[in-house]
């Protein structure tokens with residue numbers, strides 16, 4: 001039950017992207033910096049990465065869902081609340097309890113996470129461009145749900161020791177929703193979000209079985 | 212331009228109305244079918260307009276202007292009732308925006324819904340709806356999907372008694388909660404009921420349609436095209452020859468004529484975002500409607516596909 005058409009979704013996304021520019025560029029820069037920190041200074045990267053994720057989820061919940069999309073979608077209130085909750089989850093787990101940490105010897109799970117991080121930061125917008133769509137009509141990491149969720153799943157998989165399982169809940173639920181939206185509205189790039197969710201579950205199960 | 216469009220345009224020009232609407236009597240002369248609202252005797256054209264998804268275009272001025280064109284076509288062709296709901300995102304606001312620019316219509320019946328819980332929540336939602344639709348008071352408020360219906364029905368009765376409202380009603384769709392609908396229809400003084408009926412979903416023929424006729428309740432039919440799926444499915448097949456006998460040029464008209472030919476139906480509310488589709492849909496509200504034997508043929512044909 002999606003109350004708007006693909007045409008309207010893209011029109012509102014384009015309007016949102018124009019109104020928040022250059023927030024997308026700043027978020028991308030922060031995302032790349034986070035990757036650099038995890039790669040070079042893993043022992044100290046946990047808190048800044050958690051802060052970045054808290055900010056990305058908080059922004060997406062408050063600005064993307066509650067301020068922008070609630071106008072056309074009654075579900076946006078629920079989604080907005082869930083995204084803010086996930087942001088608070090990163091404050092709690094990453095900043096207060098320090099349960100988001102990274103190691104210096106990457107295994108297969110960490111590399112899989114790195115792949116999703118790259119997909120969320122760069123792969124997603126490149127794919128949209130390849131599909132021939134205007135970049136204004138696509139979500140960007142840190143300010144829109146799809147790439148933020150993919151990036152987050154990657155970071156969670158890359159964490160050592162393993163990140164708390166409850167941090168996976170909202171991102172994975174969003175992957176299911178994104179799959180539904182992709183099919184119902186024919187927004188093909190959103191299928192990558194669903195695929196990232198499936199990939200994350202498989203990697204998670206394999207890594208837990210190995211332990 | 213088809214013959215009817217030409218007649219409507221020339222008659223409108225003759226009345227000095229430009230692209231504005233014709234009086235109901237002139238449209239009736241051109242063959243527009245209307246039905247009486249049992250509780251007041253007011254006549255309503257059998258084709259109205261829904262607004263789920265189609266009018267939910269947010270703040271985009273470009274899309275709003277495109278929807279204004281759809282609404283203009285609706286008025287020019289003699290459209291009657293417009294249905295919306297707070298559930299439909301920005302639809303009410305967009306309709307209000309278009310009405311403000313077009314000056315509305317004397318034929319129009321404005322219908323929205325209350326879709327929330329609690330008495331105070333309902334009142335504040337209905338007051339917001341009123342502001343969004345603009346100057347003209349809302350004619351009909353329906354309790355959307357029976358949400359908290361006992362509470363809202365009391366408010367609606369009080370508003371009607373205070374003449375803040377002309378009509379009250381209840382809605383459902385997709386064939387859901389017909390038992391509850393029937394129980395409320397039997398017990399409460401409703402002016403309107405709204406539910407789903409189309410050539411592929413004919414459950415309402417068994418109970419709700421005869422009951423509404425018995426109880427003197429006007430009937431609004433939602434999802435006449437099953438949300439568009441029925442047209443998509445049927446469009447893969449050629450239009451049967453008999454369609455010409457009831458002056459149908461496309462499947463949309465066949466489906467709408469089927470729905471509004473039921474004597475208990477007051478109006479159907481197809482939704483569209485396209486001017487051409489609005490033109491097609493409105494044409495289905497003109498004579499001739501199928502008779503009983505044609506209806507049987509229509510059902511048999513669609514079932515055979």
Ligand SMILES: NC(=O)c1ccc[n+]([C@@H]2O[C@H](COP(=O)([O-])OP(=O)(O)OC[C@H]3O[C@@H](n4cnc5c(N)ncnc54)[C@H](OP(=O)(O)O)[C@@H]3O)[C@@H](O)[C@H]2O)c1
Nearest residue numbers: 261262263382384433434435436437438439463481482484
């Ligand atoms: N519980 C409730 O109260 C309830 C529930 C459901 C619906 N409703 C009301 O009933 C209204 C109608 O139901 P609905 O919108 O779900 O479905 P519908 O009217 O059966 O179908 C709408 C779809 O049909 C397409 N369409 C319209 N005219 C067409 C034509 N001539 N040729 C080809 N395609 C055409 C539209 O696409 P285009 O935009 O491309 O034309 C749209 O996708 C709603 O808008 C709403 O107001 C109320």
